[in-house]
Amino acid sequence: MQQFNQELMAYLAASPTPYHAVAEMARRLEAQGFERLREADDWSLQPGGRYYSTRNGSSIIAWRMPAARSLAESGLRMVGAHTDSPCLKVKPNPSLHRQGYLQLGLEVYGGVLLNPWFDRDLSIAGRVNYRRDDGSLGQSLIDFERPVAVIPNLAIHLDREQNNGRAINAQTFLPAIIGQADKTGDFRELLCQQLAQQGVANVAEVLDFDLSLYDTQAPALVGLDGEFLLSARLDNLLSCFIGLQALIGAGADEGALLVCNDHEEVGSMSAVGAQGPMLQQLLERLLPEPQARHRMIARSMLISADNAHAVHPNFADRHDANHGPSINGGPVIKINANQRYATSSETSAIYRHLAAQEEVPVQAFVVRSDMACGSTIGPITAAEIGVRTLDIGVPQFAMHSIREMAGTRDAWDLTRVLQRFFAEPELGMDQEG
Known part of the structure; x- marks a missing residue:
């Protein structure tokens, strides 16, 4: 066992x-x-x-x-x-520049319990479809592996009623921060760079993708006798x-x-x-x-x-x-x-x-x-x-x-x-x- x-x-x-x-x-x-x-x-x-x-x-x-x-x-x-x-998926045109931050627009997939997604170390993974330098089409799995995104909570000082119940607006609450605004806003170019780091060569252009955010915290055995699995x-x-x-x-x-x-x-x-x-x-x-x-x-x-x-x-x-x-x-x-x-x-x-x-x-x-x-x-x-x-x-x-x-x-x-x-x-x- x-x-x-x-x-x-x-x-x-x-x-x-x-x-x-x-x-x-x-x-x-x-x-x-x-x-x-x-x-x-x-x-x-x-x-x-x-x-x-x-x-x-x-x-x-x-x-x-x-x-x-x-x-x-x-x-x-x-x-x-x-x-x-259930998860949060990256929208087709996700880049948002707001208040000096680069964010990703996200879409809810399935019946997600949304509250636990805030303040987590998030990464991005999925599948990318692209055109190679020679004009042929290819696809590859992609996984940033490291934390690259976060959805910060609003401080209790700015919303004193949070603990009394808060309705989460999926459109306005969930965009994830992935960097400062001086970072490139071309998300597809970021994907090209990540593919190159993974050893996928000759990618001329990312045509489309199916990407999800995920929590980078590893699965763990929990409990006094390790009787529970959390993941x-x-x-x-x-x-x-x-x-x-x-x-x-x-x-x-x-x-x-x-x-x-x-x-x-x-x-x-x-x-x-x-x-x-x-x-x-x-x-x-x-x-x-x-x-x-x-x-x-x-x-x-x-x-x-x-x-x-x-x-x-x-x-x-x-x-x-x-x-x-x-x-x-x-x-x-x-x-x-x-x-x-x-x-x-x-x-x-x-x-x-x-x-x-x-x-x-x-x-x-x-x-x-x-x-x-x-x-x-x-x-x-x-x-x-x-x-x-x-x-x-x-x-x-x-x-x-x-x-x-x-x-x-x-x-x-x-x-x-x-x-x-x-x-x-x-x-x-x-x-x-």
Whole structure:
């Protein structure tokens, strides 16, 4: 478990954006013998083969072909997660010169908890598209790594009512300071300079970019016994890492698949989101014949892994009293009668059976009946491909904050159960009566 958490923190630190998260997953997959397949190429899949494919550099699917049986006979054990996290993105024309400072205009991505972004040491990372000196087009990941931006708070002396509640205006409060006004106002030129420092040569002009701010504070183990993990982007890179480690560590006999989609935090409706065609198109390539593919889906199951809300000791009244998960109390089955989560009694029972074999505790979450319920890629993927689905997650605090908190045991426990799930030869349940 200690080694797992050290590797998890390294993964989180290496993944400031979905692009970096997918690149790091691809690196780890290739180190374990997974072969990259490009969507534009013809594929030749072999029994027991291990493959992965990406789209837009921000979504990834990795899978293992069954060694002995056909996919139609074995089905697929699938785990889903998402690569994006709420954040602040750099606007296309971001440069602002005000009161002697150079600032960047920022756009809110997803349901960001905004207050924690003030007074943090921020950096910039993402993807840059450019034209080379010879006229050809290129793209590269970029990461300033060091702190280059800050969003200062207003002093309490100038707004005595701040502690009594303050509405944050995303347009006027959030522009980040990156330097004095004597610095160049050409942000694209700054990106060219940074690319050159990273060894990307022959960049004539930056054409466009997709960049986010992120907190440079490293992940850390906290608590008297180091029982808590604090980091940015636990929702939901924690689940991406869990699924990755489970897929790599599982046996090689059964068909298994990990899908990590971008854009969950903004609704999943995109070419690379869970409501897009990426997974369905891959399944069609695995089994082009419709009847065989339908047989495969009928024998398959998806576990959607996305973090759950633990009971905060200062706000226990925000939970249903009988469904209050605790950190390090075990992974949480997420249930909602209105299908905001896709868990059924069958998929829940299958998970509980697998967890019992690993001696992993199980918790359950149901939102208070007088509160709205969030959702995940689980219901979306279930509806898109018709697969039975379970929603589960590691309990955490401060979801959608710049720095979130989870337990050091829960992620390890969920990885063990998912590893058993990936290796399970049969996922069916006998029906009586």
